[in-house]
Amino acid sequence: MPFRVRIDGKEVILEKRTTILNAARRAGVDIPSLCYDERLQPYGSCRLCMVEVKGKGLITSCSTFVEDGMEVNTETPEVVKHRRTILELLADRYPAEAAKLDTRLSQLLRRYGVEAKGAEDPRLMDERHPWISVDLSRCVLCYNCVRVCEGYIGRLIWRTLYRGQQTIVMPETGSLATSSCISCRACVDVCPSGAIVDKVMASARPTSWGETACSMCSLSCPLRVGFEDSRPVYVEGRRDLLPFAAECLRGKYHWEDLVYVPERPEGPRLRRGGRSWSRASLDEALGVIAEGLRKATGEGGPGSVGVIVSSRLPAEAYYLSQLLARAALRTNNVDVASSLLPSFSELAPIGGPLSTLPLSSLDDVDSFLVIGPLEDYHPALASFIRRQSLQGRSRLILISSEDDKLANAADIHMAVDVRRAPDALRALRWRPPRRDSWTWPRPPSCCLTRPPGPLRSGR
Ligand code: SF4
Ligand code: SF4
Ligand code: FES
Incomplete structure (x- = not known):
């Protein structure tokens, strides 16, 4: 049943029940809010989003659902007085320097003409x-x-x-x-x-933005890249696809190590005769490559050539390399030089080029078995698994070092030296021999730090 609500005199028809704040936003009415974030559960701590609802008085709009026939006023004198009082209390302690910045609070202080007096x-x-x-x-x-x-x-x-x-x-x-x-x-x-x-x-001042997919691990998180004078200066997760900008240190900050390394050649280079490299134009380099490929495929067929792509390129370059190899050269000999990443991180089968599965396909997984320091290689996947485990949606069995960052979320943590993870896996297959046996093998040296228990409530 649709809900009909009147907000500041505008009629809004809502197909689904939502909060007054969201209904107002849909109607183009901006109710001030500070603690509300649509990605978090409403908490109602700042009280700035108060509105007047006919028959109910002042209520917080971020945590109150609309009702059919509701009449809401968002800027009555009483509401504005209430908001100003809250802002004045905050402004007493809020540093005047910070009020000059572009924070959500400083915008509200300016909107209601309240001066920050703190230091x-x-x-x-x-x-x-x-x-x-x-x-x-x-x-x-x-x-x-x-x-x-x-x-x-x-x-x-x-x-x-x-x-x-x-x-x-x-x-x-x-x-x-x-x-x-x-x-x-x-x-x-x-x-x-x-x-x-x-x-x-x-410190970054991006003047334009582009979109790409992160190539730092096989999850390929969708990213926004900010450019200043055509140079990338800032990277963040795409908010429409990743709830909190991004969860991964590597994608957000370590791109600088890839883009701005001094050793990175800034243009094509060729070996002309001897072993040393010399600069070349792009046309010249492409001509040499085309000539070499034509000659090799002419003599040995498509299988005699291959494409090896640097692992320090954007994801789009991998796609184009595949097209070049498979569609133009008609060979499947295409690979990434993965010296940047430990080989087992290439095996992660979710969300990356080896699979079409998105991370959300793991929502219903009952138990995860994680071997080794996942957080170091797949921070986004580790965050997902930690959250699932802490919220009681999945069980986490971890075989990794004692100080592994996922340990606090594990139901079972088999604390081992990660170099001995294969031994731990073999130990999982260990069964006590029959009682009448002559020898009694030693139990595996790795230990269970927490006993396996039933899946926690909340599932
Ligand atoms: S540090 Fe920021 S997010 Fe945390 S309570 Fe203070 S204002 Fe809120
Ligand atoms: S781990 Fe916690 S404290 Fe650290 S950046 Fe993430 S949200 Fe902030
Ligand atoms: S936005 Fe803070 S109480 Fe609603």
């Missing part, structure tokens, strides 16, 4: 993390960082300390740099006050 407190600033700056004097206690890190990423980095006026959020160890943060940047993405900031983005 930055060096004791609350932390620049030790390589990618993320923290300035908790800007924090407005919306708890988005706590909720996204715990509920979505499966880490418990952000903690709430003290009570009442003294309440503060802090990383578990006092500093992100010494915490078990995996640099996924999800907390940066949801912080509305600029208290947690991406250092790279803070």
Whole structure:
């Protein structure tokens, strides 16, 4: 049954039940919000999204569902007075310097003409993390960082300390740099006050954007690339396809190591006679390649040539290389020089070129068996598995080192030296011999740190 709602005099017809805030957005009415993020469950901590509903008074629009026939007013004098009071309370502590930036809070302060009066407190600033700056004097206690890190990423980095006026959020160890943060940047993405900031983005000024697929692992996450003067300066996950920008350190930050390495040739080079390389034009290099391929295929057929592609290229280059090999040269001899990645990461069968399965196809998996430090090679897949396990949707059996970053999410952790993972796999097949046997082999040296239990509730 469709819902008919009137928001600021505009009639909105909704096919599905949704919150007042979302209904208003659909009607083009902008209700201010600070703690609301459509990717998280509504929490209702900031109270800035208050609206007046006929017959009900002031209520938070981010956490209240519409009802058929509801009449909502979003900017009555009482609503505006309420919002200004909240903003003035926040502005008392919010640093004036931060109010000049383009944060969600500073935009609201400008919109309602409220002046920030606080000052930055060096004791609350932390620049030790390589990618993320923290300035908790800007924090407005919306708890988005706590909720996204715990509920979505499966880490418990952000903690709430003290009570009442003294309440503060802090990383578990006092500093992100010494915490078990995996640099996924999800907390940066949801912080509305600029208290947690991406250092790279803070200095980058992209003037145009493009889209690509990450080639750092076989998941091929969809990415947006920001360019300044045609040079890539910033990378983030596509928000329409990845809920929190991106979850992977490699895709977001390590592209610089690939693009801006000094050894990278900036144009084609040829060996003319001797062993040394000399610069060549693209046309000249292509001419030499075409000539060589024509000669080789003429003499030995398509199977006598092959294409080996650098592993330091964008995903589009791999697609074009396949086309060149299979469609133009008529050979299946095409491969990637994978010296960049350990060979077993190439085997990951989900989401990558070896499979058409997206990550979401793992939603219904009962149990994952992870061998080795998955977090180091497939951070996005590791985050997915951690979340599934912590939310009780799947069981996680981990065979890896004692300090593996997935250990806190594992139901069973077989702590072994990763170099001995094959022994651990053999041990899984170990069965005690019959009681009347002469010899009694030693049990495997690896240990079960947590006993296998039933699948947790919440499934
Ligand atoms: S970057 Fe990711 S892992 Fe680190 S604190 Fe933020 S949400 Fe948690
Ligand atoms: S640091 Fe940012 S996201 Fe976390 S509670 Fe403070 S304002 Fe909210
Ligand atoms: S946005 Fe609704 S309470 Fe914060």
